[in-house]
Amino acid sequence: MTSHQELLRRAEQVLRANDVGGAYTRPSPRLYPHQWNWDSAFAALGWARLDWARAAREIETLLLGQWTNGMVPHIRYNPEVTDYAPGPEWWPDVPVRRPGQITSGITQPYVLASASYRVGMLAPDVPSRREWWLNVYDSLVEALLYFPNHRTTGDSPLIVVVHPWESGLDNSPRWDFATGQGRRPSRPYRRVDTTIVDPSARPTGRDYDLYMYLVELFASSHYDLTNYLRRTPFAVHDALFNAAWYRSALDLNRVAAALGRVPAVRQAALAEFRGAYHRTLWDGAVGLFRDRDVLTGRLIPTDTIAGLMAIYAGLVDAAQAARMLARYGERSRGCLPLPSTLPDQEGFDPVKYWRGPVWVNTNWMLIQGLADLGLHREAAELTTRTVDLVRAAGFHEYFHAYSGQGVGGGDFTWSAALVIDLLHGSGSRLR
Ligand code: 9WN
Numbered sequence: 001m002t003s004h005q006e007l008l009r010r011a012e013q014v015l016r017a018n019d020v021g022g023a024y025t026r027p028s029p030r031l032y033p034h035q036w037n038w039d040s041a042f043a044a045l046g047w048a049r050l051d052w053a054r055a056a057r058e059i060e061t062l063l064l065g066q067w068t069n070g071m072v073p074h075i076r077y078n079p080e081v082t083d084y085a086p087g088p089e090w091w092p093d094v095p096v097r098r099p100g101q102i103t104s105g106i107t108q109p110y111v112l113a114s115a116s117y118r119v120g121m122l123a124p125d126v127p128s129r130r131e132w133w134l135n136v137y138d139s140l141v142e143a144l145l146y147f148p149n150h151r152t153t154g155d156s157p158l159i160v161v162v163h164p165w166e167s168g169l170d171n172s173p174r175w176d177f178a179t180g181q182g183r184r185p186s187r188p189y190r191r192v193d194t195t196i197v198d199p200s201a202r203p204t205g206r207d208y209d210l211y212m213y214l215v216e217l218f219a220s221s222h223y224d225l226t227n228y229l230r231r232t233p234f235a236v237h238d239a240l241f242n243a244a245w246y247r248s249a250l251d252l253n254r255v256a257a258a259l260g261r262v263p264a265v266r267q268a269a270l271a272e273f274r275g276a277y278h279r280t281l282w283d284g285a286v287g288l289f290r291d292r293d294v295l296t297g298r299l300i301p302t303d304t305i306a307g308l309m310a311i312y313a314g315l316v317d318a319a320q321a322a323r324m325l326a327r328y329g330e331r332s333r334g335c336l337p338l339p340s341t342l343p344d345q346e347g348f349d350p351v352k353y354w355r356g357p358v359w360v361n362t363n364w365m366l367i368q369g370l371a372d373l374g375l376h377r378e379a380a381e382l383t384t385r386t387v388d389l390v391r392a393a394g395f396h397e398y399f400h401a402y403s404g405q406g407v408g409g410g411d412f413t414w415s416a417a418l419v420i421d422l423l424h425g426s427g428s429r430l431r
Contacts, residue, residue, distance in 0.1 A: 002391050004423055011423075014395045014416035015046050020078065022054065024061045025417075028397060028409030030196050033084055035062060035076040037108035038168055039414055041115035042361055046417025048122040049424050055119045056132050059112065063139045065103045068095045070146035072112060073103035074165060085192045090215050094223070105215070105223050106166045109241050110147065111365075113140045113248035117255055118426075133255050141264045144252055147245055148269075151225055153294060157273045158237040158280060159245055160294055162228055163214045167238045167306075169340065169354040170211070171203040173347025174291050174302045178210055178234040185212035201351050201407045210234070229294075236300070237292040239281050243309035244365075246273060250314065277315055283307075287327045303331070303342045304354075305362045312369035321373050325366075332401075337385050338363060339401040350401035357398035357407055360386060364418040367427045379427040390419050 002010075018025045024035035025043040032039070040062045047055035065076035077088050079102055088094075091105040116136055123129035147159045161167050164175045171179075189212045193202050203211075214234055221227035229235055252264040281289040283299060288307035290299040308328055311321040331342050341348045341356045349355040363386040370379035389404050390396075395415040396406030 007387070007391055008420060008423055011046065011395065011416040011420045012050055014411045015043065015050065015413065015420075017411060018043075018413045019054075022057065024076070024078075025058060025413050027413045029411055030083070031193060031397075031409035033081040034078050035065070037062060037072055037074045037076075038111050038361075041112040042364075042414035043417045044115050044119050045426070046413075046420040048119045049420050052119075052122060052124055052128075055122070059116055059119065059136060062112065063136065063143075064098055065101050066097055066139055066143065067103075067146075068097055069150055070142035070144075071107050071150070072110075072143045072146075074106050074108040075104040077102040077104075083192055085190050086212065086215060090189075090212075090219065092219055105219050106163045107146075108166060109168045109244040110144065110248045111244050113144055113255075114244075114251040116140055117251035120255065120258075130259065133259055137252075137255060137259060137261070140252055140255075144245070144248055144264055153225065153229060153235075156237070156280065157269070157276050158242050158292075160225060160229075161236050161238040161241050162218055162225065162232070162234065164207075164211060164234070167236075167241055169240065169304070169306060171207045171352070172302075172304055172306070172354045173341055173345060174300050174304055174306070175210075175234070175236075176302075176347055177293065177300065179206050181233050182206070182209070183213040183233060184209045185216045187216075197408055202353060233295070235294040237280060237294055238306060239289040239291050240306035240309040240362075242273075242277055242281070243313035243315060246270070246277070246315060247313040249273075274315060277310070287324055302345055302347065304345070305338055305340045305359075305366075308338070308366060309362075309369075311373070312365040314369060314372055316373075318373040318375055321370065322375055322378065325370070325375075325378060335401045336389060336399065336404050337382060338366065340398075343401065350403075351407055353398065353408065356401040358389060358401060358404070359398050360390065360415040360418050364422065364426075367422065371427045376427075383422050383427045387419060387422055390415055395419070 026033050027036050027039040040058050044055040044058040065073050088102045094103050094105055120129045120133045151159045164170045218228055249265040256263050283290045288303050289310050292299055310316045332339050336358050339356050340354045367379050367382050389399050393404055393406035395412050397408030397412040
């Protein structure tokens with residue numbers, strides 16, 4: 001059996017092989033050659049244990065793509081790379097702050113501020129931590145506040161996600177209600193992903209038709225939520241996305257306190273957000289949070305790992321977290337922990353991307369939340385199972401929900417980075 005040391009060595013090799021010129025870490029060598037938003041946040045957590053300055057740089061380069069309104073896009077394109085679709089031609093007139101930056105027109109779950117808090121905590125000494133936080137703090141706050149300022153509707157403080165890619169869990173069956181409407185973009189598009197990875201493990205043609213339709217729609221709405229909401233079939237209050245934002249808000253407030261600044265988000269606003277999250281997304285009958293279709297006002301009746309992310313955010317107490325996790329475990333008996341979609345759900349598929357396979361990042365998020373809530377036994381168990389999965393199968397993008405076989409892209413950055421972090425004991429409190 002591979003020792004911890006050997007596993008760490010291999011994980012480091014994956015990160016170093018995916019390092020593009022010391023500037024950013026591509027998520028996977030061929031499948032994802034550009035810089036992705038939440039991937040870079042996770043990558044930084046791995047780098048922080050190997051080379052702290054490199055971790056800081058990962059976050060700084062991602063922030064180079066920031067827009068004038070504060071949004072940090074989901075992809076920062078490398079102009080030298082052309083074999084990814086859709087390319088930047090699908091995202092016209094992006095309002096980047098720095099001329100020459102090329103980005104997509106949507107964002108991703110905002111785990112970046114939480115990652116920046118942790119990277120800062122791992123700095124070699126207190127002066128370097130402070131100096132680096134001072135460097136990135138304003139950008140991180142602007143990125144955080146982009147959401148309440150530009151991505152809410154009506155009187156809800158919850159954030160509206162406008163594209164399945166924004167959710168980070170692209171083809172989750174939660175979004176099938178929209179895929180099922182048969183929308184298509186006006187122009188032909190190409191796919192590269194299915195030439196690299198077995199198409200049976202990737203989103204379908206119908207999924208991509210919707211993705212590209214929504215790309216056109218959001219771009220032609222000038223990336224403005226109000227314009228977009230008038231025309232779209234897809235706008236959701238996503239349970240994972242909103243949980244990630246809340247945790248980033250808490251973590252940025254910790255940075256603010258360390259820097260002697262006023263909180264990034266005030267207590268009253270946090271309490272209002274927490275209240276709305278529970279009132280809007282909790283489904284007592286299933287004992288999980290669900291996502292809400294903003295257009296109909298109804299909860300989307302599909303149970304996935306997103307429904308557990310209140311644990312990551314500290315939006316539930318330890319007792320509720322333990323109940324939610326136990327129930328998820330019972331409903332996914334026979335699967336490796338924790339499948340991205342529960343196997344009793346319509347649309348579950350053990351091998352297809354976000355429809356069932358196990359992912360390291362979602363497990364990692366839950367481990368952090370469990371540890372913070374004092375559920376150390378649960379955190380330790382999930383850590384062991386996650387590390388063992390990767391030890392047996394390699395640093396794949398995702399893992400077959402029953403067999404654990406590695407699927408999707410190989411040499412996947414966040415699988416390596418987060419295993420490094422877990423092996424350094426991140427499932428125990430870092431405060
Ligand atoms: C679209 C890079 C990204 C991850 C997402 C994952 C996948 C992209 C794709 O890869 O999405 O953004 O082309 O399928 O779903 O979470 O950030 O690893």
